[in-house]
Amino acid sequence: MTENLPKKSMSDIVALCKRIGFIFQSSEIYGGLNGLWDYGPLGVELKRNVKEAWWRDMITHHDDMNTLPGTPEAFSMVGLDCSTIMHPQVWRCSGHYDLFSDEMVDCRETKARFRYDQMVGRWVSRGADQIFATAPEGDNAPELIERQALKHFGLRTKHADQLEWQSEITPLPGIDDLSRVLAPTAKELGTLTEPREFNLMLETHLGPVKSDKSRAFLRPETAQGIFVNFKNVMDSTRHRLPLGIAQIGKSYRNEITPRNFTFRTREFEQMEMEFFCHPAQSHQWYTYWRDRRLKWYKDLGLASENLQMRDHAEDELSHYSTGTADVEYAFPFLPVGDYGELEGVAHRGDFDLRSHMEGKLDEKSNPLVVQLGEDGKPKHRGSGKDLHYRDNLSGEKYIPHVIEPSAGADRATLAFICEAYTVDQAPDEKGEMQERTVMKFHPRLAPIKAAVFPLVKKDGMPETAKEIYLALKKHFNVFYDEKAAIGRRYRRQDEAGTPFCITVDGQTLEDQTVTVRDRDTMNQERVKIADLRQMIADRVE
Numbered sequence: 386m387t388e389n390l391p392k393k394s395m396s397d398i399v400a401l402c403k404r405i406g407f408i409f410q411s412s413e414i415y416g417g418l419n420g421l422w423d424y425g426p427l428g429v430e431l432k433r434n435v436k437e438a439w440w441r442d443m444i445t446h447h448d449d450m451n452t453l454p455g456t457p458e459a460f461s462m463v464g465l466d467c468s469t470i471m472h473p474q475v476w477r478c479s480g481h482y483d484l485f486s487d488e489m490v491d492c493r494e495t496k497a498r499f500r501y502d503q504m505v506g507r508w509v510s511r512g513a514d515q516i517f518a519t520a521p522e523g524d525n526a527p528e529l530i531e532r533q534a535l536k537h538f539g540l541r542t543k544h545a546d547q548l549e550w551q552s553e554i555t556p557l558p559g560i561d562d563l564s565r566v567l568a569p570t571a572k573e574l575g576t577l578t579e580p581r582e583f584n585l586m587l588e589t590h591l592g593p594v595k596s597d598k599s600r601a602f603l604r605p606e607t608a609q610g611i612f613v614n615f616k617n618v619m620d621s622t623r624h625r626l627p628l629g630i631a632q633i634g635k636s637y638r639n640e641i642t643p644r645n646f647t648f649r650t651r652e653f654e655q656m657e658m659e660f661f662c663h664p665a666q667s668h669q670w671y672t673y674w675r676d677r678r679l680k681w682y683k684d685l686g687l688a689s690e691n692l693q694m695r696d697h698a699e700d701e702l703s704h705y706s707t708g709t710a711d712v713e714y715a716f717p718f719l720p721v722g723d724y725g726e727l728e729g730v731a732h733r734g735d736f737d738l739r740s741h742m743e744g745k746l747d748e749k750s751n752p753l754v755v756q757l758g759e760d761g762k763p764k765h766r767g768s769g770k771d772l773h774y775r776d777n778l779s780g781e782k783y784i785p786h787v788i789e790p791s792a793g794a795d796r797a798t799l800a801f802i803c804e805a806y807t808v809d810q811a812p813d814e815k816g817e818m819q820e821r822t823v824m825k826f827h828p829r830l831a832p833i834k835a836a837v838f839p840l841v842k843k844d845g846m847p848e849t850a851k852e853i854y855l856a857l858k859k860h861f862n863v864f865y866d867e868k869a870a871i872g873r874r875y876r877r878q879d880e881a882g883t884p885f886c887i888t889v890d891g892q893t894l895e896d897q898t899v900t901v902r903d904r905d906t907m908n909q910e911r912v913k914i915a916d917l918r919q920m921i922a923d924r925v926e
Contacts, residue, residue, distance in 0.1 A: 408647060434829065435794060466634065467611070481605055487502070492570075499568075501558060503521055504521060509550050536572075537572075629659070659789050708732040712727045728796075738784050743767045802824070809821055835885040836863065837851075849894065
């Protein structure tokens, strides 16, 4: 290894993902669809491993017979898999129908649409003419803003020194008068509309006739499926509270400006758990889940210096939350020092169960009440079902409080890709130092656990290598390759993130041992064929 290695480049990471089969643009042969992505042969395995690691940590490896360290008492965990289309009233009572929206602005000239809170600009003048040139926020915003200003004033790039900048980059919401605002790619000033609400839920229709009565929505989150099934779970199982109910599944949001590869998309997969507990213990459980979820990312290889836990300020909290903290990661597409959300851990109180019992949030008086329409009937009715919990041992009856760790499977996968991407120096077959690209995944997450190679295609080596491959394939995702020089085969597996390469050589036929090469250190050791399965299993764990 050498010092002063190249910094990670998001464009290089994206190019690698396409070239070797992690992630492709959806419908690429038709020009693609913005904000939608397909996982290739390596990507689907990586994402499945991320989800499996989460499910195993949350559900299958949970021991509800003992109190875990840091918890107030023993707890149980179960899973669900809910429909992606639910009764429309679910979204009215949850608040999504009225509150799940972003402000947007349209450009009357270019017909482009922008998210209001993600637009930035700078005041700039030339002589007496002053404008506010804008661009979507991002790393290239300063360049785009300058380009717009030069175009407006009829200047070439070499005359950029004639621009008189009157401010630093400023968010568009801080500008009261839009008449002097130059929209991105627009020629005229004042073409942006006033901001207006844009609901993020994707609409669909059920049944043969399209009408208001047939209207439904693709779920914008997986959480509500858990809340509306709380009573079903409690009635059909023998579990007591505290209880966690988890699910992994697709969600959909009609994002105005999807961006940054798979970070912000219109279709995404969530890994969510709703933890139901006694109100008196809820803050202890909130602290427990904050700490545990941060540890999960570290245990799977995200470096501590690239992670942080950020508590939300009071003005950031969602309408239901009495406390929220985000696990954040320093993605390469962000400016140095900035972090992007990986997972939110929220103290939701009893908002969700109460709202599905009684109605929706009254924004004026703030308590959860049944809102009445002009006819005196409930405007947004809850289910009317009693969602209290009664403890069979103590006889106490209460509406549980809920702690929600909500993670994005796609964002987590992207973070693990960014963290794994490494460019270093390594000796080639001739012993000369060459640049090497290697994906240093935690072995548990690696798409391929081991690759099996015959050193050469003769002397019985391919036959022995194939026997080893077929034996290991019953237990792990392994790969067989006999094409090209052994050094090139190593490099291919380095890029795929394969932690172990197993080479069958002349000595194998004599003593039934193989060479096992470590991806990260490139060290090699002789291992008996009979011991390979256990060796891989131990190191994957």
